[in-house]
């Protein structure tokens with residue numbers, strides 16, 4: 001039920017509220033739900049959309065350029081040579097400063113002559129690793145960026161949000177139609193948070209480390225060095241990986257991934273971002289549960 005108020009506000013009476021209102025979620029704030037974790041203190045990310053023929057120079061659809069300072073993620077975003085080039089800058093730079101520095105930085109990223117590119121868009125943003133203390137509080141539920149934020153290297157943000165929403169829609173439908181108890185939503189909350197903490201968070205931090213060669217490259221700003229900020233924000237647990245010893249491990253992984261079977265088994269691991277196919281099996285048609293499970297790659 002809803003009715004109009006003056007000044008274009010609409011009041012809606014509803015039994016449930018799903019906050020899908022992004023990283024600065026009003027629903028999360030108004031519900032008093034803590035947003036736990038940390039914001040990377042020593043860098044901001046810049047995402048640019050740029051026209052340049054990267055594929056002429058052997059770039060594939062998704063490329064990691066690995067370096068402690070001039071790292072970049074280069075990804076094709078359309079079929080007419082529009083590419084996303086994302087890289088890191090010092091925190092606190094204004095948009096003008098970022099644009100002024102851009103030609104110098106692009107010299108490191110653009111193959112070939114490195115000239116004749118057109119920047120369509122450039123935005124900077126703070127990278128976070130944060131998760132709401134709970135995704136469900138009574139009849140209020142959080143999904144997507146409202147529930148969690150991760151640095152975008154590896155592209156797990158939208159993915160994780162979609163994997164919240166699919167099972168939530170099925171669970172909420174079952175609860176509202178009286179086919180499942182309310183406690184199913186607590187189960188959803190617990191399992192989705194577990195997926196985020198154990199998969200999305202860890203994988204995205206690891207992707208960031210790999211792109212930046214954390215600790216085993218030249219790292220004058222100490223992006224990965226443990227310091228007071230790291231200690232205060234509980235980041236130290238993740239920084240242990242950023243040491244020279246992992247270089248060998250990374251190189252071994254890179255070699256292993258040349259074998260297609262190993263790529264398949266990596267894909268299986270990525271499914272850890274999703275709830276198990278049978279997480280609410282007792283309230284679903286067994287055929288549907290089976291078909292959902294059959295869609296997933298098997299472990300090899």
Ligand SMILES: Cc1cc2nc3c(=O)[nH]c(=O)nc-3n(C[C@H](O)[C@H](O)[C@H](O)COP(=O)(O)OP(=O)(O)OC[C@H]3O[C@@H](n4cnc5c(N)ncnc54)[C@H](O)[C@@H]3O)c2cc1C
Nearest residue numbers: 020021022023026047144145146152155156157158159161
């Ligand atoms: C540069 C960059 C690159 C990224 N790349 C990837 C990638 O490659 N792969 C990936 O998986 N993810 C990526 N992400 C993350 C991805 O963009 C987000 O995880 C995703 O958009 C979150 O979706 P959402 O619907 O939860 O929130 P949002 O997309 O933020 O949508 C929230 C919506 O709620 C609306 N809203 C907010 N407050 C109110 C209000 N009070 N009333 C009404 N409406 C409101 C907003 O206007 C907005 O439309 C990237 C993010 C960035 C910044």
